Amino acid sequence: MSLKTKITQEDRQQSWAKFESFLKARGLKVTGQRRLLLQFLLQLKHHIDADSLHQSLKNKDASISRGTVYRTLDLLVQCGLVRKSTFGEDHANYEIVHHDEHHDHLICMECKKVIEFYRADLEKLQDSICQHYKFIPMHHSHQIFGICNQCRSKDSDQINLTKKISRLNA
Amino acid sequence: MSLKTKITQEDRQQSWAKFESFLKARGLKVTGQRRLLLQFLLQLKHHIDADSLHQSLKNKDASISRGTVYRTLDLLVQCGLVRKSTFGEDHANYEIVHHDEHHDHLICMECKKVIEFYRADLEKLQDSICQHYKFIPMHHSHQIFGICNQCRSKDSDQINLTKKISRLNA
DNA sequence: ATCCATGCAAATGTTTTGCATCTAG
DNA sequence: CTAGATGCAAAACATTTGCATGGAT
Numbered sequence: 001m002s003l004k005t006k007i008t009q010e011d012r013q014q015s016w017a018k019f020e021s022f023l024k025a026r027g028l029k030v031t032g033q034r035r036l037l038l039q040f041l042l043q044l045k046h047h048i049d050a051d052s053l054h055q056s057l058k059n060k061d062a063s064i065s066r067g068t069v070y071r072t073l074d075l076l077v078q079c080g081l082v083r084k085s086t087f088g089e090d091h092a093n094y095e096i097v098h099h100d101e102h103h104d105h106l107i108c109m110e111c112k113k114v115i116e117f118y119r120a121d122l123e124k125l126q127d128s129i130c131q132h133y134k135f136i137p138m139h140h141s142h143q144i145f146g147i148c149n150q151c152r153s154k155d156s157d158q159i160n161l162t163k164k165i166s167r168l169n170a
Numbered sequence: 171m172s173l174k175t176k177i178t179q180e181d182r183q184q185s186w187a188k189f190e191s192f193l194k195a196r197g198l199k200v201t202g203q204r205r206l207l208l209q210f211l212l213q214l215k216h217h218i219d220a221d222s223l224h225q226s227l228k229n230k231d232a233s234i235s236r237g238t239v240y241r242t243l244d245l246l247v248q249c250g251l252v253r254k255s256t257f258g259e260d261h262a263n264y265e266i267v268h269h270d271e272h273h274d275h276l277i278c279m280e281c282k283k284v285i286e287f288y289r290a291d292l293e294k295l296q297d298s299i300c301q302h303y304k305f306i307p308m309h310h311s312h313q314i315f316g317i318c319n320q321c322r323s324k325d326s327d328q329i330n331l332t333k334k335i336s337r338l339n340a
Numbered sequence: 341a342t343c344c345a346t347g348c349a350a351a352t353g354t355t356t357t358g359c360a361t362c363t364a365g
Numbered sequence: 366c367t368a369g370a371t372g373c374a375a376a377a378c379a380t381t382t383g384c385a386t387g388g389a390t
Contacts, residue, residue: 135285144296349382
């Protein structure tokens with residue numbers, strides 16, 4: 001569901017190089033697990049939570065621990081390669097930040113699907129709001145919760161949908 | 171820091187009436203603690219986390235438990251009187267929704283201050299995005315993280331600020 | 341009287357941390 | 366070699382839940 005449909009080999013190399021510099025600059029070490037985790041995220045098209053990521057990585061390196069996954073994700077977030085967000089749930093989700101492109105989310109309250117979108121005019125508007133408050137923006141999180149097209153269509157019984165929406169509203 | 175600077179007595183009565191109807195409609199009971207909690211939130215100007223709320227309420231009713239605070243907040247959110255949000259932290263914050271007015275947040279990464287803002291054009295833009303995806307929006311969460319004016323001013327040493335920003339960026 | 345509300349403590353689920361051991365530089 | 370990385374299990378934290386008791390209707 002990524003907006004950038006094609007993630008090239010160069011992208012991966014560039015990201016890895018950035019992480020490597022980041023680590024070296026702080027006297028941290030370049031390890032196989034750090035490489036493994038970043039490579040996995042780079043080929044992943046969607047966001048993922050820490051536990052699923054841990055499970056997936058165990059298939060490739062049975063010994064990797066939850067602690068290492070969390071510690072590495074934290075480094076990647078600090079490095080700016082990964083974005084951490086919460087979709088109104090009790091756990092965080094992680095996803096690769098491609099270049100400096102940013103996208104926001106429409107989250108279906110019914111099927112939990114996440115639709116990504118990007119609108120330059122929205123970004124501009126945000127900048128103008130920040131200027132007004134003399135606020136220096138670093139990053140943002142914009143999530144719209146509602147009902148997606150498919151879930152609405154599935155609900156052929158319009159009365160049920162109306163009920164559902166009024167239940168959700170209050 | 172609320173946009174609505176004046177919360178009238180009528181507002182409070184209206185909110186309480188709404189909660190009362192909500193409870194009665196579901197066969198739930200109108201209790202002193204539920205009233206206490208809502209009244210406390212209504213007079214509060216800022217958002218608050220569950221634990222601080224619990225501490226504050228204990229001053230008024232020593233017996234109130236954490237569980238009751240969470241259970242009541244949950245009811246208020248369902249009722250539409252309270253909004254629950256997470257400012258990139260590990261715990262949720264709660265605040266009264268005044269009428270159907272909505273506001274978004276600028277969050278200072280330095281002093282943790284939260285500035286509220288409302289822009290009709292931004293809301294309109296969101297609606298048009300939803301239309302494009304045939305998505306029915308119910309509510310949204312929009313947070314911009316950065317450095318507030320005061321923290322920037324405090325940092326009279328511009329070199330430090332530059333360092334800080336580049337550190338935050340990656 | 342009935343059924344819901346509440347306090348309490350235990351359980352849950354996620355994320356963090358201390359420590360002994362292992363490994364990259 | 367030496368500082369940092371890792372696995373493991375325990376700890377920390379916010380939040381939820383089960384159950385016996387208390388309270389609203």
